[in-house]
Amino acid sequence: MVTRQRVGKVTVILVTCVVVATASERKEFKYTVGPGASVTINNQFGPVSVKPSNGNQVIVTAILQSNKVEIDDSKIGDRVELKSHLLPGASPDNARVEYEVLVPADASVSIHSTNGPLRAEQLHGDLTLEGDTATMEVHDVSDSHVHVNSLTGPVTLTNIHNGHVEISSVSGEVVLNSVSGPLVAVTSTRGKIQYVGDFGTGGEYKLTSHTGDIEAIIPADASFDVIAKSMRGDVQNDFPLQPKHHLTFVPEKGRSFGGTAGKAASSVLLRTLSGKIRLKKR
Amino acid sequence: MTCTDFQNKLPDMIDGEAAGEHAAHLKACALCSDLVADLRAISTGAKVLCAADEPSPRVWANIQRALEAEGLVRTPRQAGGVLVPPRRRWAPAWLVAIAALVVVGFGLLIQQNRSAQPMQGAKEAAATTRGATEPATSADDDQQILAQLSPAMRTTYENNLKDVNAFIRDANDSLARNPNNDEARHFLMDAYQQKAMVYELAMDRTQ
Numbered sequence: 001m002v003t004r005q006r007v008g009k010v011t012v013i014l015v016t017c018v019v020v021a022t023a024s025e026r027k028e029f030k031y032t033v034g035p036g037a038s039v040t041i042n043n044q045f046g047p048v049s050v051k052p053s054n055g056n057q058v059i060v061t062a063i064l065q066s067n068k069v070e071i072d073d074s075k076i077g078d079r080v081e082l083k084s085h086l087l088p089g090a091s092p093d094n095a096r097v098e099y100e101v102l103v104p105a106d107a108s109v110s111i112h113s114t115n116g117p118l119r120a121e122q123l124h125g126d127l128t129l130e131g132d133t134a135t136m137e138v139h140d141v142s143d144s145h146v147h148v149n150s151l152t153g154p155v156t157l158t159n160i161h162n163g164h165v166e167i168s169s170v171s172g173e174v175v176l177n178s179v180s181g182p183l184v185a186v187t188s189t190r191g192k193i194q195y196v197g198d199f200g201t202g203g204e205y206k207l208t209s210h211t212g213d214i215e216a217i218i219p220a221d222a223s224f225d226v227i228a229k230s231m232r233g234d235v236q237n238d239f240p241l242q243p244k245h246h247l248t249f250v251p252e253k254g255r256s257f258g259g260t261a262g263k264a265a266s267s268v269l270l271r272t273l274s275g276k277i278r279l280k281k282r
Numbered sequence: 283m284t285c286t287d288f289q290n291k292l293p294d295m296i297d298g299e300a301a302g303e304h305a306a307h308l309k310a311c312a313l314c315s316d317l318v319a320d321l322r323a324i325s326t327g328a329k330v331l332c333a334a335d336e337p338s339p340r341v342w343a344n345i346q347r348a349l350e351a352e353g354l355v356r357t358p359r360q361a362g363g364v365l366v367p368p369r370r371r372w373a374p375a376w377l378v379a380i381a382a383l384v385v386v387g388f389g390l391l392i393q394q395n396r397s398a399q400p401m402q403g404a405k406e407a408a409a410t411t412r413g414a415t416e417p418a419t420s421a422d423d424d425q426q427i428l429a430q431l432s433p434a435m436r437t438t439y440e441n442n443l444k445d446v447n448a449f450i451r452d453a454n455d456s457l458a459r460n461p462n463n464d465e466a467r468h469f470l471m472d473a474y475q476q477k478a479m480v481y482e483l484a485m486d487r488t489q
Contacts, residue, residue, distance in 0.1 A: 092434055114435065114487065130483060132438055149479050151442045168479045170442040187472050189445045208472050210449040229465060231456060273452055273469055 029060040029073050029082065036125070037078040039103050043113040044069075044084045046096040050109050050120040053102035060101050066094040116153060154191075188212045192275075196282070198222040199266040209272040216270065217280045223262030230255055232274040239279045283307045288314050292321070420447070427481060430488040442480050449473040 033039075039058055041048050046065070053059055058080050062071055068090040073082045084097045092115065103109055108126040111118050116134020120127050126145040129136050131153050138146055139158035148155050150169040156177070157165065163181035167174055171190040180200030186193050188209045195216040199205055201223065207214050218224075218239055225244060228235050234254055241259025251257050257279075270277050288307045292314075300308045300318075308315055424443050428436050453470040460466050 112486065130486070132435065132483065132487075149483060151438060151480065151483065168476060170445050170476060170480060187476060189442075189449045189473075189476050208469075210445075210452065210469075210473065231465065231469075271465060271468070273449075273456065 024066070025064045027062045027064065027071060029058075029062070029071075031058040031075045031080050032056055033058055033075075033078045033080065033104065033107070035104070035106060037080065037104060037107045038110075039101065039107050040079075040081045040110040041099050041101060041112065042081075042083040043097050043099055043111070044086055044095060045092045045115055046084075046098050046113060047117050048099040048101065048111040048113055048119070050101045050103060050111060050123065052105040052122045056104055058101070058103050058107070060099060062100075063098040065096040069095040069097055071097065199224040199268055202265045203267075205266060205268045207268075207270050209275045211274050212272065213276045213278070214270050214272055215278045215280065216268070217282045218261070219282045221262065223265035224268045225258070225260040225264040225266075226268040226270065226279065227258045228256060228270040228277045228279060230272045230275060230277050233272055233276045235277040237279045239281045241279075285311060285314055289317070292318070423481075427484045427488075431484060432487075435487055439480065439484050443477070446473060446477040446480055449476060 033056055035056075037056075037058065039050075041050075041060070060073075060082055062082070064071070068087050070085045070087060071082055072085045074080070082099070084095065086095050099111075101109075101111075103123070103125075105123050106125045107123070109120060109123065110128040110130075111120065112130045113134050114132040116131045116136065118129045118131055118134050118136045120129065120138045120141065122140045124141065124143045126147075127138060127141065128147045128149075129138065130149045132151045134150070134153040136148055136150060136153055136155045137158075138148070138156075138160065141159070141163065142161040143163075144160070145164040146157065146160060146166070148157075148167040148169070150167075150172045152171045153169075154173045154175070155167055155169055156175045157167075157179050158177040160176075160179040160181065163179060163184070165176075165179060165181060165184045165186075167186040167188075169186075169188045169191050171188075173191045174186050174188055174193045176184065176186070176193075176195045176197065178197045179195070180197060180203060182203045184195075184200075184203060185206045186195075186208065189212065190210060191212045193207045193209055193212060193214045195205070195207060195214075198219050199222055205224075207216070213233075214228075220240075226241065227247075227249070228237070229249070235257055237257050237259075239261065241257070241261055244258050244260055247258050249256065249258070270279070283303050283306070285307075288304060288311070291304060299305070308318060424447070428440055428443070431439055450470070450473040453466065453473045456466040457463065457470050
């Protein structure tokens with residue numbers, strides 16, 4: 001009888017320990033910052049989502065998957081930094097932290113996670129997103145520098161206006177929907193690059209890949225001049241372009257083309273080493 | 283006897299005493315007298331130098347090889363080397379003296395060359411290493427970066443490094459085929475930037 005009671009107690013204690021060890025924990029951090037604050041979130045594993053806050057507060061809600069991870073936070077002046085700090089025994093599963101971050105809309109934000117996903121929306125400060133396999137999404141952002149570095153994770157930017165956009169991805173697909181600004185540059189090694197939009201009203205657009213295909217889908221009323229070159233892949237143009245008066249290269253059928261649309265407000269360069277390029281009318 | 287007649291016989295009298303009409307000319311001609319005095323001084327000095335810094339046969343051989351390599355001399359038909367010509371009948375001491383001075387000068391050159399050789403050799407070796415093992419160095423860097431990553435991340439980075447390395451190789455090949463092609467140059471720059479980005483991300487993960 002006594003033995004049974006002891007076994008029961010030990011079981012209860014063990015179960016409690018396991019529950020405590022695996023239980024998630026929610027933490028909240030609040031900071032008051034000035035205009036143009038800087039917020040950095042370094043999350044080894046798990047998502048980070050950033051949205052605008054009301055007023056001048058940075059509010060971070062973090063859900064820690066287990067006690068194998070803790071959060072180091074600091075605020076120096078208007079610079080706020082939070083970092084997931086892995087403890088012994090941490091793994092991608094138990095060290096996962098979910099961050100939801102509210103920042104003043106003009107804050108400069110930098111978010112990092114290996115597996116993400118990473119999201120940022122409705123901001124107009126500078127944005128930096130970095131991830132390995134993380135899916136990355138940025139939408140409804142204006143007047144910002146948007147820098148994205150990705151290995152394999154897909155990157156999607158939607159409704160970015162007056163942006164200075166630079167994306168580097170090794171093998172993830174990059175999709176730009178209604179992205180415009182003074183500079184939009186995408187480099188990909190293997191991933192496909194898709195641009196859907198009108199190339200704005202006076203920017204420079206450079207889409208480059210090694211083997212990844214490049215596709216641009218453009219409305220009929222867009223205004224741009226374009227040069228498209230594939231050193232070893234095919235190029236295809238379904239958009240009614242006017243021939244350029246002065247081309248700096250001799251177009252090679254099936255490998256390159258150039259031309260203008262409308263008043264040629266923006267400059268577009270599409271180039272790939274061995275991928276395919278397609279320019280399509282929407 | 284004229285000075286020319288006297289100087290034609292000069293080699294035979296450097297180590298000995300002049301006699302007869304030669305002795306008379308030597309006494310009478312200040313020019314020839316000074317010349318003989320100078321040559322005797324050189325000869326004496328050369329003997330001292332030769333005794334103090336007798337170069338080894340290896341030095342002679344090196345000098346000969348250097349001169350041959352420069353095209354300054356041709357390989358002698360007979361043994362002995364150009365710098366050790368076969369003894370001529372008259373073998374004047376003053377020629378030996380001059381040869382000794384030349385030897386000392388070359389000895390110094392050889393010494394300088396020898397001291398410079400390790401540095402030059404190292405430079406050449408380094409250049410050879412760089413040229414021959416550039417890809418290996420890059421691969422080493424990749425391995426070093428990968429070794430610092432957790433096993434869970436390593437595969438992702440390994441695959442991505444393979445991709446960007448292929449990009450670099452491909453861009454390099456294109457540039458090699460079209461050295462004046464700006465596009466190819468841009469591709470190469472883009473490829474390296476991609477690799478830099480991968481390294482940067484990897485290094486962030488190892489902190």
